[in-house]
Amino acid sequence: MATSSPTEGRFAQVLQCPICLETLRRPKVLPCRHTYCNSCLQSHISSKVINRGTPQAYFPCPVCRANTTLPDTTESVDQWAELFPVNSIVSSVLDVSEETFDEKFCDFCVKWNRETSAKSFCKDCKRLMCTLCKEYHNETLSDISHNVIDLSIVYNISIRIPSLSTIEKCIKHLNKNIEFFCMDHSSLCCNTCGFLEHRKCERVIPIDDMIKTFDAKSKSKYLETNIRNIGEHMKQITSKIKENADNIQKDKSAILKDIRSLRAELNAKLQKLEDDLIASLEGNHKAEDLTLHNQEVRGQSLITAIGSDLTQLDLVMTHGSDVQKVIILHNMEKNQDRYFKALSEYQEELRCIQIELEVNKNIRDFINDVTQFGQITVTRSQTKLPPCPVVTVSQPTLETFSGFSGTPLKDRQAVKVAEFIVKLSDDTSPCYISDVLTLQRAKHVFVDYNNEKIKVYGENFQFQESRKLQGRPWNACILPDSNMAVTLPHKKTILVFRTYDKMHSVREIKTRLECWGIAVMKDQLMITTAGEEHCIMILAINGSEIRTVRPDNYLSEKLLKPYYVKINKNETVIYISYNGGNKMVAYNTSWNVLFTYTDQDMNGPHGIDTDREGNIVLCGYSSCNVQHISTDGKLIKTLITKKAERKVPLTIKFYRDMDRFFVTYLKCDNVKVYDMCD
Template identity: 80%
Template sequence: MATSPPTEGRFAQVLQCPICLESLRRPTVLPCGHTYCNSCLQSHISSKVINKGTPQACFPCPVCRADTTLPDTTASVDHWAELFPVNSIVSSLQDVSVETFGEKFCDLCLKWNRETSAKSFCKDCRRFMCTLCKEYHNETLSCISHDVVDLSTDYDTSIRIPSLSTLDKCHRHLNKSIKYFCMDHSSLCCSTCGFLEHRKCERIIPINDMLKTFDSKAKSKYLETNIRNIEQHMKEIISKIKENSDDIQNDKSDILMQIRNLRAEINAKLRKLEDDLIASLEGNHKSEDLTLHNQEARAQSLISAIGSDLTQLDLVMTHGSEVQKVIMLHNMEKNQDRYFKAISEYKEELKYIKIGLEVNKSLPDLINVLNQFGQIRVTRSQTKLPPCPVVTVSQPTAETISGLSGTPLKDRKAVKVSEFSVKLSDDTSSCYISNVLTLQRAQYVFVDYNNEKIKVYGENFQLQESMKLQGKPWNACILPDKNMAVTLPYKKTILVFGMENKMHSVREIKTRLQCWGIAVMKGQLVITTGHDEHSILILDTNGSEIRTVRPNNYRSNELLSPYYVKLNRDETIIYISYYGGNKLAAYNTSWNVLLTYTDQDMNGPHGIDTDREGNIVLCGYSSFNVQHISRDGKLIKTLITKKEEKKVPVAIQFYRDMDRFCVTYCDCDVVKVYDMCD
């Protein structure tokens, strides 16, 4: 708001958008109860759905991350925010603040540090305006239809607390009022919701009947107490977080000091080793150089003696008598023999000297091993906090887990409703659909491993296009840039295709290991490598390897041969099927194991998907079955058995926001469609 008097503090948080942190404009409320500016909500939807290419007609709440489904699944994504109602309570509080808090200043002028008295108020923009800003506002094309009132004349009639009549409207069917309460799901619903979603529920009563035994004051009191307790508890958590922030800042300072000390110690040691080695070099060089100098001096002495003999021989042969010549030649012959002997002895003693560096044999290994001083380890342990105090009241309890349709999950079964062929005229082998991918615009991608093809089908499963690949594809996913990535495991290659208008090749990504399963987690690629090191590769979208995840017990036949990977809707849990270990593992985004699932009737886990409640469905390749598993890793029911189909299930994919899924089978030309029924 334009002003902030003390009284307004009561509404400050309520009237502030959690996204833009400014006053709410067209406050739009989601089914979970959180309210945002309509434009901010649409921007959030665009970032989560449009930019990511998510096929499901839902999005997470920015605050509580709850999956939010649409009242109308046929609406354009660009207008999803408009499908949700205005929060009448927030609108009322905004209007109370307009009436109560004294003189108002123009919001636009305040941004320029000018206090100009407001003369008008726009109910759509939720802004006060001076006369000049009003003229500009009214001339703006997008604001022509806005409801602008004059504060001097229309204050009492137009900006008072409005009726809260919209509060009892259904969030999913805006023209319907809340009429019923479903005790099976503890849910309020209109007549349309009751017919579509709660028709099989046994305990659904008119809301007026519920009011006969409903103590609103008591419930309000305990809810207010609990919420205040939660608020206080969150403040304690924030305090702990701040303490932890201070602690890790101290940890950082200590580690920096340790790193510098470690470097100093290593430098000192290296300097001493260097000085010792240089001293040894100087000593050896001096000694060997002296040896060569002595050898050279002996050679010079011998040359001098030979030169003297030659001079005497020349003198005698020129001026001496015949007798003298005979004597001289006789002596020279003896000297010649002595010279030959001396040279022979000298040559035997003469050695060619070379000085070299013999490196410590362990040093290359040490250099290879010493690729880092150490590594920074982050350890996380559960913060010790007292439990949040909660006031409880008696609530109806369900005997079994219930699905959205009201039928207990353990009593529901998969019933085949149709099947269709994916065999093309030019296919040379029976089909092996190793993966099914759903796209927007009701498109489906089938990855045919045997025929080395990508097949795209539209509504009613009519073939739109197919592409022949140079290798056997296994898995596919949609990248953040809306392109599709397809794995070719034996070529260690990920092919990237553009999907606009017609499928076309964009680029290739080479991987260090075989690439089987693929998924996108927060902008990074998660790749399973099968039996190739039994590991998981984390890559960026350009193919650069960020890290390798390998479970500590992968050598003990526990988690071997990861083939399929699937993320839950909000990308907080990663599910991976381990064919060699007969297990399904769930990881958090830090790659800590949340749970592992195994069952005596599940062999060779393959394709994975999650239903719209977050429960898991898993194909058993070697056990010829499909199991339904709860989010906490407990078997709910075997949906498809070997006795029913007698085929090997490979991949499974749920339809968007439906209890319907399709299953592909090994060396089978048809894809079968099932419904979850009671």
């Protein structure tokens, strides 16, 4: 008997095109790993391509909006979709799902007009055989080894696994396997990519070395959680849209009732005005309902794509090789960001729509004077939804990769490689960049104490946005929920912002004392109080004060004015710079002193950071220098001298896991970028 394919339920989301919402036909995969029908992709490219006719032609992915460059713009327009590779995983699933399970008959018996159920299949002869014919076949070909298999294995879909080998292929060079990982750009690459795009990168390691320290299970868990949370959040949004559509339908019904009750009091002249108003209502409702419908469809498309990714993730994590897991998880991590960006854009576009009737106050005198019955108005307001929960997981530090090699940082020199202006046209004072925060996606946040702003710059130091604050900000850090916390010491306030896409204020935390430096350790906030009590406040993430810490000998040792705090990567050491005592102190997690750093050439310690090897870099406010210090508190060298810059350094911040750092200066509109060079 014929049965339905088990794959229909298991791979339903994988097989659905996000554009037409039908089963994929000739599935084509984009670099962002989203898959579409060949014809659907062709139509989308034709209508959405930007810079048509130029080598820079590109189009946005319909799901995640990632820009995709056309591989060959010289091809004819109707062949553009053909330029992209076939998703062989989906194709194999489609092949499986299209197979039928009708009863098969022995090919040899059929020749003798007998219908005997086939039990085996010879791969060499390409023949189906019953039990008897199989025995005859094996005896006849006893000297030849033919591959005969049981039909139950051939048609047992539940144990057929689609080929995952294409995951290992480079998306840019389809005939090449991915063999390396560039830590400078967080990019997987083949031999060709490595030579063309990463030959100048210092940290390119074999993928086998990456696998040795790659916690695929943990990464899979948090990626699956994040993507599932985004999918669930998208479901909430589409549910809100449907609820909104139902509400405006009720609005429409209520307005129609009002219109018809008024019409009963009017004469024939009112008929035309009533028809016109109803037409206006219908038109507005149709337009707004269509808008909500389109938004709902788009949301469903994203949900489908997310479900597809989760299915593929489950498939690879269950049956894939280590290399395949690394690759699919790396791709899923990028898709997570794209999904979150698409979710943010999607949520920003949503408006709560309400249809209302504005009745003319002189309606009863309208016969001679009024030319219209009323007016249909549409009100759109921002839909209020809770933020999407996205969890984070600690990533392995660069030094854990066995493939890294290079000159130790202690043997390198700081060389200035760039300088750019952070002063904006509406800034009223010289810039006083008291902190720098490096985020994902090449974004950098500059905290401007003088101009009461936080400023965001992207790749190539291009300005993106700024936020005016009601007070002077000093320090910033990333919270466990990926939001950003900024201290306003004189307001005794910590502001929390969402950092994905544009900044959005999330909440405020009020503190008992002035809050200057801020860092996160083990889900707790470490706050320095430079202006009051010279102590360290420890707060819960929600802002509630847990306790304060202050060494008993803080007066005798002049541990005064702690402006900056830094936690090492392993969250085992806390570094605090005491401007009032010309000291930098290292504490363990029990707040016992590990060492106290002083130097005759270091005056007024301010900004503090650690490089990727764990060494400490410290800015001298009064001595106008930056020193490089070992993990045991010994001076390695002076990176930047007063003679070289003749400016007062405020803070120093390394790029995320790189050998490049920012330095900011007192009342200076420029930020300088240095590399640690041989």
